[in-house]
Amino acid sequence: MDRRTFLSTTSAAMAATALHSSGLGAEETKLKPMALGLLVSPFGAPEATIRRVHDLGFTNCFLSLDGYIGGFTPAIATEMTELLAKYEVTATTVEVVGPPPLVWNFLRGPSTIGLVPPGTRAARIDALRQVSDFAKLVGIPQVQTHCGFIPEDPADPLYPGAVEAIRTVAQHCQGNGQHFLMETGQETPTTMSRMIRDVGMPNLGVGLDTANLILYGKANPVDAVDILGPHVLSIHAKDGRWPTDPSQLGEEVLIGKGLVDFRTVFTKLHRIGYTGAVTIERETSGPQQIEDVRQEKLYLEKILNEVVG
Numbered sequence: 001m002d003r004r005t006f007l008s009t010t011s012a013a014m015a016a017t018a019l020h021s022s023g024l025g026a027e028e029t030k031l032k033p034m035a036l037g038l039l040v041s042p043f044g045a046p047e048a049t050i051r052r053v054h055d056l057g058f059t060n061c062f063l064s065l066d067g068y069i070g071g072f073t074p075a076i077a078t079e080m081t082e083l084l085a086k087y088e089v090t091a092t093t094v095e096v097v098g099p100p101p102l103v104w105n106f107l108r109g110p111s112t113i114g115l116v117p118p119g120t121r122a123a124r125i126d127a128l129r130q131v132s133d134f135a136k137l138v139g140i141p142q143v144q145t146h147c148g149f150i151p152e153d154p155a156d157p158l159y160p161g162a163v164e165a166i167r168t169v170a171q172h173c174q175g176n177g178q179h180f181l182m183e184t185g186q187e188t189p190t191t192m193s194r195m196i197r198d199v200g201m202p203n204l205g206v207g208l209d210t211a212n213l214i215l216y217g218k219a220n221p222v223d224a225v226d227i228l229g230p231h232v233l234s235i236h237a238k239d240g241r242w243p244t245d246p247s248q249l250g251e252e253v254l255i256g257k258g259l260v261d262f263r264t265v266f267t268k269l270h271r272i273g274y275t276g277a278v279t280i281e282r283e284t285s286g287p288q289q290i291e292d293v294r295q296e297k298l299y300l301e302k303i304l305n306e307v308v309g
Contacts, residue, residue, distance in 0.1 A: 114148020
């Protein structure tokens with residue numbers, strides 16, 4: 001399954017977070033600190049998708065919108081705004097990772113994912129500008145993407161172009177009153193920290209995916225918070241295990257069955273003032289996905305009640 005088809009049209013057939021004190025964002029939201037949310041892909045069934053977020057007991061969602069690339073319109077923005085209001089759901093962040101090709105492994109990933117590969121860079125920048133403009137119409141204050149396998153060596157020929165591409169998107173988002181977030185995964189936390197410094201934009205932050213750091217074999221999320229914590233403006237709650245095949249990512253698993261120490265991650269972020277959402281992302285599909293989400297919600301609620309109160 002494509003990693004961004006979470007609760008999209010397949011599962012549809014079945015029965016803006018508060019920002020870190022900077023004031024950026026089209027709208028301030030009134031979510032509880034570290035409120036649980038859900039990553040969804042509304043393309044093809046927007047009302048069924050947003051209704052499901054509400055019916056599962058979530059107050060907020062993270063919108064994965066690749067299906068709309070090249071087709072964002074004011075009418076779709078109006079529809080999304082009305083659906084979010086109707087079901088009393090806050091959209092905290094939008095994301096696109098395309099257009100293709102996208103190969104989520106260690107062999108072709110470096111040449112196909114994010115803003116690092118020169119061949120798809122212009123199209124990805126354009127897609128991110130599109131989703132930023134759409135988010136502004138809906139009042140969503142954060143835009144997120146995978147920037148790709150950012151070179152650890154700043155002297156790598158690909159590095160300067162990646163810096164400039166990320167700066168270009170961050171500048172566009174800044175013009176729309178938004179943060180631009182780099183999702184963790186393909187790079188070490190130190191490499192991402194260096195990128196934040198080198199881009200030099202005040203609205204550039206981090207979307208912490210707790211499992212991706214493990215799935216890509218880059219870091220333990222507990223340790224990553226020590227490096228990236230002050231820059232974290234969104235969280236994907238996901239669990240996983242280290243890679244065992246050097247060609248393939250590690251295995252994503254049900255929250256609580258993998259290696260992520262959620263209690264410690266949340267405690268560290270809470271202590272440094274993180275107040276944004278905690279977004280569940282489960283990469284199964286169909287009825288199993290719904291059941292997994294229900295279990296993960298209960299698991300994380302218990303921890304968050306202990307951490308946040």
